[in-house]
Amino acid sequence: MISCENLHVTFNHGLPTEKLALQGVDLTIPSGEFVTVIGSNGAGKSTLLNTIAGDIKSTQGKIYFDDRDVTKLPATGRTKDIARVFQDPLAGTCGNLTVEENMSLAYGRGKRGTLAFALNNKLRKVFKEQLSRLNLGLEDRLDSEMGLLSGGQRQSVSLLMSALQPSSILLLDEHTAALDPKTAALILDISSQIIKEKQLTVMMVTHSMRQALDHGSRTIMLHEGNIIFDLASKERANYQVKDLLNLFAQARTDGAELDDDKLLLGG
Numbered sequence: 001m002i003s004c005e006n007l008h009v010t011f012n013h014g015l016p017t018e019k020l021a022l023q024g025v026d027l028t029i030p031s032g033e034f035v036t037v038i039g040s041n042g043a044g045k046s047t048l049l050n051t052i053a054g055d056i057k058s059t060q061g062k063i064y065f066d067d068r069d070v071t072k073l074p075a076t077g078r079t080k081d082i083a084r085v086f087q088d089p090l091a092g093t094c095g096n097l098t099v100e101e102n103m104s105l106a107y108g109r110g111k112r113g114t115l116a117f118a119l120n121n122k123l124r125k126v127f128k129e130q131l132s133r134l135n136l137g138l139e140d141r142l143d144s145e146m147g148l149l150s151g152g153q154r155q156s157v158s159l160l161m162s163a164l165q166p167s168s169i170l171l172l173d174e175h176t177a178a179l180d181p182k183t184a185a186l187i188l189d190i191s192s193q194i195i196k197e198k199q200l201t202v203m204m205v206t207h208s209m210r211q212a213l214d215h216g217s218r219t220i221m222l223h224e225g226n227i228i229f230d231l232a233s234k235e236r237a238n239y240q241v242k243d244l245l246n247l248f249a250q251a252r253t254d255g256a257e258l259d260d261d262k263l264l265l266g267g
């Protein structure tokens with residue numbers, strides 16, 4: 001379970017550029033739930049994920065994983081709980097290490113030992129089996145440097161790496177946004193398989209309202225650092241993109257308009 005209580009994040013506190021990026025987010029995601037997160041540019045989506053991951057310190061509020069208060073735990077202390085895949089395929093992997101070395105690092109997360117300890121024939125077999133699920137021929141490229149793979153291939157490996165980690169939480173931050181539609185669909189499909197197999201607790205940020213409705217079982221929308229709606233599975237089942245837009249309009253009493261073309265056009 002992930003639980004955020006009254007979570008605030010302020011950037012550049014006391015400066016003219018001060019920004020209240022999260023303004024009292026209350027959110028509980030039970031174990032095994034898959035939540036999609038939408039919101040316009042600058043709404044606070046990445047800040048929320050980065051704060052949960054420990055990359056950004058909250059200025060106020062609490063974060064719990066199950067009953068553990070992790071608010072003050074640095075990101076390194078949360079790696080055994082959290083796997084992440086980012087928008088930028090270069091972000092989650094080391095370009096100058098090989099595919100198998102990257103996978104070993106993921107596998108070794110939260111465990112004692114070194115890369116040399118982790119890499120052996122038994123593990124290579126596991127990696128090959130995992131990679132063959134992708135149907136991209138990567139099972140024959142264990143020795144290739146990650147930096148030589150295409151963005152889609154690299155993102156696919158990042159995703160498999162998240163499955164090798166002992167974590168129970170998966171944070172996906174627009175992880176298909178930089179990919180062509182066919183590769184994006186493949187990655188989403190594999191994401192769903194991994195999430196189901198490992199019964200992960202998931203937050204997936206997307207700019208596509210369609211994608212948000214089609215995946216997971218709950219959708220939240222952030223706006224100016226607050227959750228402005230939280231749709232559970234039953235009510236969400238009947239929702240279309242236009243209904244989300246209506247909800248946004250209703251939730252905004254100040255008449256703010258959704259000015260994010262990507263969000264709107266993404267369907």
Ligand SMILES: Nc1ncnc2c1ncn2[C@@H]1O[C@H](COP(=O)(O)OP(=O)(O)OP(=O)(O)O)[C@@H](O)[C@H]1O
Nearest residue numbers: 011012019021039040041042043044045046047048
């Ligand atoms: N390190 C930082 N320093 C100062 N301001 C920041 C920092 N990171 C984010 N912000 C600001 O905080 C607000 C929330 O940013 P965030 O990246 O969380 O939005 P987002 O919803 O993920 O947007 P997008 O969809 O455009 O990625 C924005 O106004 C952003 O400019």
